[in-house]
Amino acid sequence: MSRVSRQLSIHFYTKGFKGIKHDEILTEISNQIDINKVGSIQITEKDCIVSLKDVESKDKLVVNGITVRNRSVNFFDVEKSITHVTIKDAPYELDDCYIGTQMLRFGQVVPGSVKRGYIKGTDIENGARYLDILNCESVLPLRTSLGRFEVRLFADNNRTPCFHCKLTGHPSYQCKDRPKILNERRCYNCAAIGHLANACPNEPYCSYCNIKGHPRRDYCDNDTLFEDGKNDTANTVNILIGASNCTRLGETDEKVINASKSGANFENFPQSLDLAAQKSDSHKVDKVAICLGSNDISKHKDDCDQINLLVTKAVAQVKSAYPESHVGLCSIIPRKGNSAQINRLNQSATNVNKFIRKLCAREDNVDFVDLEKLFYRNGTIIRSMFDKADNSGVHISIEGTRVYCMRTIAKSLRVTTCYIRSKHKSLLYINKMSLKIASINVNGLRNNQKRALVFNWIVSQNIDLVCLQETHCTHDETGLWNREWKENGGGESFWNCGTNDSRGVGILLRKDFTHCFDISMIDNNGRIQIGEIKTNTAVYHIINLYTPNNGSDRKHFFENLKNLNDLYADDSTDHYNVFLGDFNCALDRKLDRAPSHQNEDTGLKELKSLLLKFELDVIWRSKFPTNRRYSFQRGNSKSRIDYIFCTKSLSCKISNTRIFTFPFSDHDIVTSKIKLDDIERGPGMWIMNLNTIKTDEFSNAFKTFWEIG
Template sequence: MAVDAHKAQIKRHLSIHFGISFTKGITHTDVLNELKTLVDQNEIQTIQITEKECIVTVHDQNTKHTLLTRGINLKNRYIRMVDVEQQVTNVTNKDAPCEMSDVTICGHLSKFGDVVQGSLRRGLIKDTNIETGTRYVQLTNCIPIIPTATKFGRFSVRMFADNNRTECPYCTRTDHPSYRCTNKPSRQNQAARKCYRCNSTTHTIKDCPHSEKLCYRCGKEGHIQRDCQTDDQEMYGDYVHDIQEGRDANKNDSFTEDNNSEELIVELNKTTETVFEQTNATLPTSETVIFGASNCSRIRIEDPSINNIAVSGTTLDQIDKLVCQSDNIVNSDYVANVILSLGTNDISKHRSDTEQITANLTTCIDTLKTKYPNARIGICSILPRRGKGSSIQALNTAARSVNSFTQKLCVKSQVLKYIDLWDEFAPNKTPFRALFDLNDPSGVHISKSGIELMENIFEDFINSKCEGEYETPSKKRNRSSSSTPGSSEKQVTKMPKSC
């Protein structure tokens, strides 16, 4: 079987080299005569002279150490030798989003080599603390050729490495950067020869062999890179079709409150009623697990069958940590209800990148389905934020978009149930002030009344298992925006241990 040259790990621990640009006309005999003044001839394996350097390979480390420390004299000039391959390769990463964590960067780079712990640093503008977006990482045991372009998730980034591991795009050699390549075409010729259909520099568009637009990502005709779905299957798994459907819907019309129309709510209720009738009699379990962040951590439930696993600051991609905590409390085979109330911190972290949030959500749901096969899973909508600033409005717009995706996902599933918190906390499209902590400038945290309202909504979801139905909370409670929650809503009734 042929071995890919880019993946072949060729070890060159006994090779050293030096440049010959200032010693033109030297021969193998010249180099050998100088080497024999320092080491025995039998200890030299190879002397290789290329266009720009001379490479000497020896048989053992002692001989190599002697040549590295002492050097040689050629044509009345002292020459210092260095390792052909250094143990550490410095890699420069460009174009990665500044919001992408250092851990994520190191995780993607680990496929090219071993990341030196603590080596990652961020580029800064001189004499300031303002970042340039560039990351610098050190690798060991890396592959021979590091690509100049790759993808971190759905983001395209550029990479440049020293130690002769970056390939020139014009001649495929690694001993010089691309801007110094003698084969690099001039700017005029390159512009004149570029095809704007397939991006080739070997012909113009009139001579292009492709009759339709060509995707630069997968190389197939019929679509462009922006609409390519090649990486979607790997990123989103079984939910790729749902996500693509959401993308197509967003192209035709933006999200409005009309998305929560009567027809959609009626259809949602019919679907959930049918599912509950089918599953209610077959689930012998009685435990309930709540996964949430800071708002859920303030919920106080006396019922021992209801386990609240909430940690402040948790995001969707950290669901594994919460699941591990639940393993110490409850047997996953005896969990009948799972309530997931995460996403607010994801909005803060990813902001307008709703595709990344929905990708994390689908991964989180898969984790819960696998861990709790006998449970129905209630997915809470992301709560609105209190405030009128443009940044708050932008975050709320992103939250509504994710909620719309979540609701459509739940309608199509027999296991997932949509718990609508948005309409309860933002009647008439405006966050209800009495339900939010007015001392919180971020507008994220809810008040004591808001906590009690959330407890009641969770209680309705758990009790609906016994009743065989679950209605959207906003249809069960009608409250004007000018009134505070009633006493009946504030009172928290004891939740049932079993059904």
Template sequence: MDGIKRDLSVQFYHKSFQGLTHENVVDELKKMNIVDEINAIQITEKNCVVSCKNIEAKNKLLINNIELNGRTVKLFDVEKTITNVTVKDAPFELKDEVIIAYMAKFGQVIPGSIRRGKIQGTDIENGTRYLSVVGCVPTIPIRNSIGRFDIRIFADNNRTECIHCGQKSHPSYRCPNKPVRTKECFICKNSNHIARDCPQKEEKLCYICKKNDHVQRNCPTRLYGEYANDVLEGTNISDVESDLESVHEVLNTNVEDTSTLVKPPDVSVILGASNVKRISIPDKNVIDASISGASLDKVDSVISRALSLIPEHAEVKNVTLCLGTNDITRNIDDPEQVTCNLSTAINKVQESFPETAIGVCGIIPRKGKSEKIKIINETAQSVNKFAKKMCERFGSLTYVDTPIAFQRQGQTVRELFDPNDSSGVHVNESGATEMWSVMENFIRNATFTQDPGVAFTPTSYRKRTNSDRSATPRSAERQANKMSKF
């Protein structure tokens, strides 16, 4: 066969098929209405070669799979290897023809092979394009640009270089030279131990300025900004923890009228992820520091955001920790890992907000009936039991039973979830309202205590019926009710 071109031939390997015959292949080609465009069907020891009369028939076989013995079979070009390419980050408005023209620099795009990716179970596109290329160049760079639009291109057949080592034998996430992120102590920032083993754990450490002679709430930097040393100069304060009282004494002796010095109201802080961000919180004294995609094992970023949002001089009355959904996504059948993440996150919250009531929200279930969703909800239930027992043991912790709003007779209430979210994670507007109904009970009433507590199941919470919703006071009425309390 040397020197003979077989540009119109495609093939598939048939060793896994028992008793494959020419008639089997012909029957499938008849279903595709191209049997009259076939020159030959050859069944060799290892593969089946189909020779076409024209390029249109060949491309049709390359793009469309055939069914043999109840199995899907994909055909490949005999002479050239087909490279499957994924294009990401291209704008929705960018036409497919533009992408095909751009990809022509890397090889011949099989006509009709381009398609747009969609979110599973919907007709909503996810911003990904898929296409097939024949005679692809040895290497396709990951980073590309079409005009002013930056795109990423990924290809099989070892066409994409690893961003870490430059080799093409593996994807970047499997690279043996992938940089290892070292964990550091949350307290002293050293990388040779974690927070629970830190020698400074028993010392009072300020989260803001990292000094151990005062705690965060009394930090001069927080109270007076970068000029704290100048403000406190000459006050002869030996113990920084008592600087608030001493400075107030200095103010009282130097300011005749202190009526204008108004203390900011106490605030409550919520540390959450995307579901909390969907809540319309009516109270301006509740700080929502939630970050979409946040998790227990990366709670540091949410804490940092919270500290940056707390008004100067304001005291934190309580903190609500509403994370864990994303941790379970990464540890579907490993509740022990999630409980470990939860314990570590609670320690970090306690270190950042000492002597503050902390509410630990249960992880709400997900909607869906798949086996995967069932395992996820079982893991969530196990983690919630652990959180409940922990709160019963420590007085500064309170269990906030948010899952109660999303379960009815042991089943997940589907009506409270976003119908456009195929993952079953995100709540809709009604679900966000139910979450706030449970969390609000804790936020309004919780204060710090050292005494052993009990699991927080809000007795005042109940499912609201349609009549309840119609009777909900309007914003003007709520404002009037607030004013009447003063």
């Protein structure tokens, strides 16, 4: 019975047609075809299936459709004649003809349909094969064998069963028998299954380095790049081999040996390897990062084949000297300049980088670290990355060295901080100065179990500062909530209370939050909370808002926000505003609502006026001007009403703006990362802070001066 054909059966989905009857459908079908051509009409939980007696009647219904309850309905084939099959884990060397022959057991393979999958933008295969099968078996196995090789099968047309219940008709992620995620959650303190961190009876344990005494958080002192499962790291070191740009990194960490030397290249690589051997002494080497190539490009210019040969030899020499080590091979960075000679050298570097990428894909235990793209923006070299005093365009600046540090050292050798040598300062310390912020409407936290789950989930996301709205927190519970947040792995917490069934906002800081933070203002209604982050050169105002649902209240709320004049009490430093929260107002009635509204939301005019007064930029929309992504859904109504706004001059420091699912509310979470690096001041154009001239003090002083004049 597996070969039963359903080529004359068509269907449409019955969602939205509650209580639909067979008579209604038959009446509408009779307007298109002779009812004697209808074999059966079946109404299931999800769709209505119509089986016909000839192809002509089927084609007419598919083309014309029917009208049910004043709505147009289109028919689709219940079962397609061709099934598209994806084969995973098939060996690269396995011939396409052999695969086609083996798959004949499941049906007739369409000639010429066997294709190979490739990594996007490259000629490197990803191990997948694709083919089409005519009159396929009703159910394909999840796993099968092609000769002596076991592969996985995935197919459309309801041919692949769910691996939870072994039935077809639904994907695995929608299966009712799917295990609950809560049962699989691990404790963030001891990594065990069966309890959460707030009720953990065990000693802290890091599942990453298998060492007790500390839980696994954002990073671990024994963190590694390649995650190869090695646990014996007590006597291991990592080696960095580079040229002049890497020498500026200095001594990065006691676990990292910088064997870089000015003028080093792949041609004289044995000398660099000898230097690494001398410095590593008797220590076991875990990883080797190679950042060379610029000097080879200068010497060999267009002779890319010679450089490719030298790179291959260098990798072989490292694997011979350190057979148990992993190798990180960095791409060659471009040069600054627009001359014909520099463009030719950059083209050679690009060609060599393509070879390095393929070499890393081919070699075992060799990973590719792409540095080339970090020095480009929109196809143009980022000149600020390079040393202005270097006419050759090879040597990078302090900012470029920071990129080298964060992407080469911190990524390839997993060092959290490092020292960078500067000719202006004897030693410049670069620390992590980025701030990951988030806004979540939690829709109430009074339930003890939900509160514990939310706190655990937030800790797992490694967010530095989280603004919460609609917490329903009261003054009697702030002490308990503070204690629970810390017990679940958090740091300090600040609350502005509402009632036990409405309003309330809060700010949560992660445990290792290192910036200077304090609350500067709250309102009396549990809707506004303003905090300050102070650095050496600027003050960042974090303004957490929960806007009223009522239109008239929302309008007055935005009007009152314009009176926040005390944010700039200190004019001697730069001030940046970050507004975030649930604004209960869509900025664009077409892009930010589904279905779209005819009229704009009440209070939108006042909100836009607020954005104009504080010179705020809409972060997510500026990154995705035409995208539709909603942060709130209730029933069939969707909208984007949760925002992060920031001062326009801060926009260039904002990255990684995302909206993604928050599993404990009908609102999604909105996140961004702000770069707080202190800027090294120097000669350049001075720009006046326009907020200064808007103050009453400046206005009165200016009028007095003008009258005197």
